[in-house]
Amino acid sequence: MKRISVPILAVVLIALVSPVCAAQAPEEILKAIVKIRSVIPKDAFTAGTLGTEREGNGVVIDSKGHILTIGYLIIEAETIEVIGPEGKPIPATFVGYDHQTGFGLLRADQPLSVEPLKLGESSKVTEGEPVLVAGHGGSDAIQPARVLSRKEFAGYWEYLLEDAIYTIPAYPNYGGAALIDRDGQLLGIGSLYTQILIQGLGSIPCNIFVPIDLLKPILNDLIEKGRPRRAPQPWVGINVEEGHGRVFITKVTPGGPAEKAGVQPGDLVLSVKGKAVKDLADFYRKVWALGDSGVDVPLSVLRGVQIREITVHSADRHLFLKLKPKKMI
Secondary structure (H helix, E strand, O other), rough: OOOOOOOHHHHHHHHHHOOOOOOOOOOHHHHHHEEEEEOOOOOOHHHHHHOEEEEEEEOOOOOOOEEEEHHHOOOOOEEEEEEOOOOOOOEEEEEEOOOOEEEEEEEEEOOOOOOOOEEEEEEHOOOOOOEEOOOHHHHHEEEEEEEEEEEEEOOOOEEEEEEEEEEOOOOOOOOOEEEEOOOOOOEEEEHHHHHHEEOEEEEEEEEEEHHHHOOOOHHHHHHHOOOOOOOOOOOOOOEEEEEEEEEEEEEOOOOOOHHHOOOOOOOOEEEEEOEOOOOOHHHHHHOOOOOOOOOOEEEEEEOOOEEEEEEEOOHHHHHHHHOOOOOOO
């Protein structure tokens, strides 16, 4: 793991030694943060990895009742309900999902009577900046935090965020939580709990937020079409991990493109179309640079002591999901 720079180390020390001074969030802002509960069919594509009952947070972002959350809370949901400031469950409808960012969008079936949270500018967020992390639950669910880092994050499920927002201290109810700036505007949506290794301090727990600026170009598409209009990236259908500068395949999705091509767990990825793979992010970029979903992905993998050349005919991941309603471009 890469060393953390001295400025970031200073941020960590400040956050750990002394609490972040932040103005109390206005009550109206907190009302815009709701609880989300969803039930997913047992035969859904994501049921085995994400479970069939999911719970987290969401943020009301407009007067029409659209609620922004992290997509894994609602993807393939059979039923969804939201709980607003009055504490009463309200049915909600799945609206859209974007795997590339991780955002999910739903809509309350009844008026929530709350002031939507305004979208801020995540591009202006810098390391060391004080922020608030908030989930559903009013003032008891607020946590002052600081931005630890702005850097890429590569997930094992063929996912890459170029400029993720890392915050400390870690917030336990992070899924769909709101990252709020000092002006009360939304900067990001909570996605993950992770740890960063810092020289002299060890592993520091932190959260990753998806920057809100990534929503703005695709929001209308999610509302109108259920997914962005841009061409989908090629999906191989694997879980991948990085270790000691090498990329290993840890799982192959049943019925997915990689399995059909003969890729196996334990294969070490050497190259994509003859170009050597350096790390996880580099692997994804090389695959996605080949074209849109449906493009052939030539892989060189090491299996045991033999190098094998395997061509995977990529697919559109979206088509493997059970969506209600199922909205396609």
